[in-house]
Amino acid sequence: MGIEGVLSQVQHGLIVSCQALPDEPLHGADSMVKMARAAQQGGAVAIRANGATDVRAIKQALSLPVIGLIKREYEDSDIYITPTLREMEELVEAGADIIALDATLRPRPGGCKLKRLIDYAHEHGVTSMADISTLEEALHAASLGVGCVSTTLSGYTPYSAQMDGPDLELVRRASELVPVPLIAEGRIHDPAQVEEAFRLGAHAVVVGSAITRPQLITQRFADAARKAVKSIYGDERQN
Ligand SMILES: CC(=O)N[C@H](C=O)[C@@H](O)[C@H](O)[C@H](O)COP(=O)(O)O
Numbered sequence: 001m002g003i004e005g006v007l008s009q010v011q012h013g014l015i016v017s018c019q020a021l022p023d024e025p026l027h028g029a030d031s032m033v034k035m036a037r038a039a040q041q042g043g044a045v046a047i048r049a050n051g052a053t054d055v056r057a058i059k060q061a062l063s064l065p066v067i068g069l070i071k072r073e074y075e076d077s078d079i080y081i082t083p084t085l086r087e088m089e090e091l092v093e094a095g096a097d098i099i100a101l102d103a104t105l106r107p108r109p110g111g112c113k114l115k116r117l118i119d120y121a122h123e124h125g126v127t128s129m130a131d132i133s134t135l136e137e138a139l140h141a142a143s144l145g146v147g148c149v150s151t152t153l154s155g156y157t158p159y160s161a162q163m164d165g166p167d168l169e170l171v172r173r174a175s176e177l178v179p180v181p182l183i184a185e186g187r188i189h190d191p192a193q194v195e196e197a198f199r200l201g202a203h204a205v206v207v208g209s210a211i212t213r214p215q216l217i218t219q220r221f222a223d224a225a226r227k228a229v230k231s232i233y234g235d236e237r238q239n
Pocket residue numbers: 017019069152153156185186187188206207208209210
């Protein structure tokens with residue numbers, strides 16, 4: 001499809017992140033393929049998935065483009081989203097159409113360089129998505145030739161804005177100032193926020209937990225139930 005092709009294919013669409021870590025109830029490629037299929041039926045234009053096994057399984061089962069990443073922790077770095085060339089190689093091998101990687105300015109494991117990883121993806125005909133937490137990181141990633149930038153890490157680095165909802169201010173500023181497509185991602189929980197992200201200039205919008213993490217969806221409803229019951233019946237009611 002080519003590096004530009006996949007970005008125009010996802011333009012103005014909803015991307016659904018289908019991820020479940022080993023400690024989550026839906027962990028496993030079977031569940032993630034089912035989630036991805038449900039997302040496709042619902043109108044997703046692409047899937048974001050974690051791990052070579054899930055990326056490969058979703059690519060085999062569905063015709064949608066897959067944004068792959070590998071969450072892996074190393075002792076000498078805080079970076080955990082596609083930190084090194086090793087994860088890049090695994091994702092190219094698994095058939096990812098886009099590779100998402102941490103593009104913060106923090107040191108990578110083993111002194112590995114962001115530019116090397118972006119170049120590696122492009123040498124293999126795969127585009128790159130820079131997961132950033134600030135405007136400065138977005139501009140830096142764009143200057144290194146990344147394919148697109150995503151607001152994934154806003155709120156997940158100690159120095160970025162910390163908020164309950166999506167960082168729509170970063171979506172607005174980065175859409176305006178960064179010379180590559182800007183993807184809105186992170187804590188987008190309802191359709192009105194999707195609309196707002198597009199109004200602010202997003203190229204595409206990624207929604208994860210609000211669609212594919214049932215334990216977190218349940219928690220939101222259970223919290224609302226608890227709050228309502230407390231306000232209706234007072235503190236004395238136990239259940
Ligand atoms: C910070 C981090 O590690 N984010 C991860 C990146 O791939 C995923 O755990 C998120 O689910 C994804 O970014 C979508 O965001 P949300 O689930 O909030 O819609």
